[in-house]
Amino acid sequence: MNPRPAILMLPDETAKFRVRDLGVAYGGTPALRHVTINLPDRQITALIGPSGCGKSTFLRCLNRMNDLILTARIAGKVLLDEQEILGNQIDPVELRKRVGMVFQRPNPFPMSVYDNIAYGPRRHGIRARGTLDQLVEQALVQAALWDEVKDKLRQSALDLSGGQQQRLCIARCLAVQPEVILMDEPSSALDPISTFKIEELLLELKAQYTIVIVTHNMYQASRVADYTGFFLTGDLIEFGPTVEIFERPVDQRTDDYVRGRFG
Amino acid sequence: MPHPRQTFDAQLRALEQRLLRMGGFVEGMLEDAVKALAKQDTQLAEEVVRRDDVADEQDIDIESTCMHLLALQQPLSKDLRVIGTALKITTDLERIGDYSVDIAKAALILAGARYPAPLTRIPRMAEYTVAMVQGALEGFVHRDFRKIEEVIALDDKVDALYVEVWEMLLQEMRQSSENIVRAANLILVARYLERIADHAVNVAERVYYMETGVLRQLATSHQTD
Numbered sequence: 001m002n003p004r005p006a007i008l009m010l011p012d013e014t015a016k017f018r019v020r021d022l023g024v025a026y027g028g029t030p031a032l033r034h035v036t037i038n039l040p041d042r043q044i045t046a047l048i049g050p051s052g053c054g055k056s057t058f059l060r061c062l063n064r065m066n067d068l069i070l071t072a073r074i075a076g077k078v079l080l081d082e083q084e085i086l087g088n089q090i091d092p093v094e095l096r097k098r099v100g101m102v103f104q105r106p107n108p109f110p111m112s113v114y115d116n117i118a119y120g121p122r123r124h125g126i127r128a129r130g131t132l133d134q135l136v137e138q139a140l141v142q143a144a145l146w147d148e149v150k151d152k153l154r155q156s157a158l159d160l161s162g163g164q165q166q167r168l169c170i171a172r173c174l175a176v177q178p179e180v181i182l183m184d185e186p187s188s189a190l191d192p193i194s195t196f197k198i199e200e201l202l203l204e205l206k207a208q209y210t211i212v213i214v215t216h217n218m219y220q221a222s223r224v225a226d227y228t229g230f231f232l233t234g235d236l237i238e239f240g241p242t243v244e245i246f247e248r249p250v251d252q253r254t255d256d257y258v259r260g261r262f263g
Numbered sequence: 264m265p266h267p268r269q270t271f272d273a274q275l276r277a278l279e280q281r282l283l284r285m286g287g288f289v290e291g292m293l294e295d296a297v298k299a300l301a302k303q304d305t306q307l308a309e310e311v312v313r314r315d316d317v318a319d320e321q322d323i324d325i326e327s328t329c330m331h332l333l334a335l336q337q338p339l340s341k342d343l344r345v346i347g348t349a350l351k352i353t354t355d356l357e358r359i360g361d362y363s364v365d366i367a368k369a370a371l372i373l374a375g376a377r378y379p380a381p382l383t384r385i386p387r388m389a390e391y392t393v394a395m396v397q398g399a400l401e402g403f404v405h406r407d408f409r410k411i412e413e414v415i416a417l418d419d420k421v422d423a424l425y426v427e428v429w430e431m432l433l434q435e436m437r438q439s440s441e442n443i444v445r446a447a448n449l450i451l452v453a454r455y456l457e458r459i460a461d462h463a464v465n466v467a468e469r470v471y472y473m474e475t476g477v478l479r480q481l482a483t484s485h486q487t488d
Contacts, residue, residue, distance in 0.1 A: 248476025261266040
C-alpha cells in the first residue's frame with residue numbers, strides 16, 4: 001500500500017554526513033543503537049522524538065560533543081564529506097569549526113556584541129582589524145541581526161533580548177564560516193515572534209549550510225525541515241521527507257508520536 | 264495508560280458522526296426525490312426541496328468544525344487526513360443534496376406528464392446511485408476498501424445506463440415534439456444521477472486517502488467535468 005521504506009537512504013553523493021551503524025552508550029547504558037543514515041547537504045534535517053530518545057546524543061556525535069562526557073562509548077562511523085570524524089585522526093576543535101553548534105538557551109559570552117562574534121575568528125588566528133570588522137558585519141547580517149545591533153556593537157551582549165541573543169549565537173557560529181550548523185532546541189526558550197525569526201533565518205541559511213536541528217516542537221520541524229528523523233528509545237525509527245513524516249508516516253510508532261497518541 | 268489526546272479523539276469521532284448524519288440525510292433526499300419522480304408525488308417533491316436548507320446548514324457546520332480543529336489542534340498524520348477528508352466529503356454530500364433537489368424540481372414539472380411506459384432505466388440508475396452513496400458512507404464508517412471497490416464498479420453501470428437513457432430519450436424527442444419537455448427533463452434527471460454517482464466516487468476516493476495517505480483517482484472512467 002505504501003512502498004516507502006521507514007528509513008529513507010538518500011544517495012551518498014547528496015549527503016553531508018554519512019552515518020553508519022552509530023551506537024552510543026553512557027556508562028554502559030545504550031543511548032543510541034545502530035543508526036545508519038545520510039544527512040543531506042544544504043538542507044534542513046529535523047530530529048524529533050520524546051525526551052531520552054537519543055536525538056540530542058545523535059546530534060552531539062556530529063561534532064564530537066560527546067567527547068566531553070567521559071562515560072560515553074561510541075561505536076560506528078560518521079563521515080563528514082569523505083572524512084571519518086570519530087577517530088583520532090581529526091582534531092575536535094578543527095571539526096567544530098566546520099560543524100558549529102547553537103544551544104537551547106542563548107549563551108552569549110559576557111562581553112560586547114562585537115567581541116562575541118569576533119571570538120571564534122580570533123581563536124582561529126585572525127587578528128587584522130579590517131578582516132574582523134568584515135567578518136562580524138557579515139555574520140550579523142546573515143543572522144538577520146545587523147540592523148538591530150549595528151549601533152550597539154560595543155554594548156554588552158547580555159543587554160540584548162532573548163531572541164536577539166539567540167541570533168547573536170547563530171552569528172557567532174557563522175563567523176567561523178562553518179559548513180554545518182547543529183541546533184539543539186534553538187527556540188524553545190524564545191517567544192513566538194523570535195521563534196519565527198529564527199525559522200526564517202534557517203530557511204535562508206540552508207542555501208549555504210547544512211542544518212541539523214533537534215526540536216521538541218513538531219510544528220517547528222514541519223515548518224522548516226526538508227527531512228525529518230524520528231527517534232525512539234535510542235533507535236532511529238523513521239527518516240524521510242518532512243511532509244511524508246507528518247502526513248503519512250510509515251511506522252505506527254511515528255504515527256502515534258506525531259498525533260500525540262503516546263501514552 | 265490513556266494517551267494524552269482523548270479530548271481531541273472525541274472531537275474527531277463527533278466530526279465523523281456529523282458527516283454520517285449528513286450523509287444519511289442527503290441519501291434520504293435522493294431516495295425521496297426519485298420516489299417523487301416515479302410516483303409523480305408533488306407533496307414529497309416539495310418536501311425534498313425544503314430539506315435543502317438543512318443539508319446546507321449541516322455542510323457549514325461541518326466545515327466550521329473542521330476549521331476549528333485545524334486551528335486549535337494542529338492535527339498531523341492520520342488526524343490531518345481525517346479532517347481534510349471531512350472537508351472534501353462534506354462538499355460532495357452537499358452537492359448530492361443539491362442534485363436531489365434538482366431531481367425533485369424535475370419531478371414537480373413532470374407531475375402531470377404522461378409516461379408512455381413506467382420508467383425503468385432511471386429508477387435503476389437511481390437504485391445504483393443510492394447504493395453508491397450508501398456504500399461510500401459505509402466504506403467511510405468501517406474503513407472498508409471492499410465497499411469502496413463496489414462503489415467504483417457501480418459507477419461504470421451508472422455511466423452505461425446514462426448513455427442508454429440519453430439515446431432512448433433523444434429517439435423519443437425525434438419521434439414527436441410532444442415528447443420534448445418530458446424527455447428533456449428526464450435527460451436532466453439522468454444527468455443529475457450520473458453526477459451524484461461521481462460525487463459518491465469522490466467520497467470513496469477520499470476514504471482511501473484517509474486510510475492510506477495516497478491520493479489517487481480510483482475510477483478510470485471518472486470525469487469531474
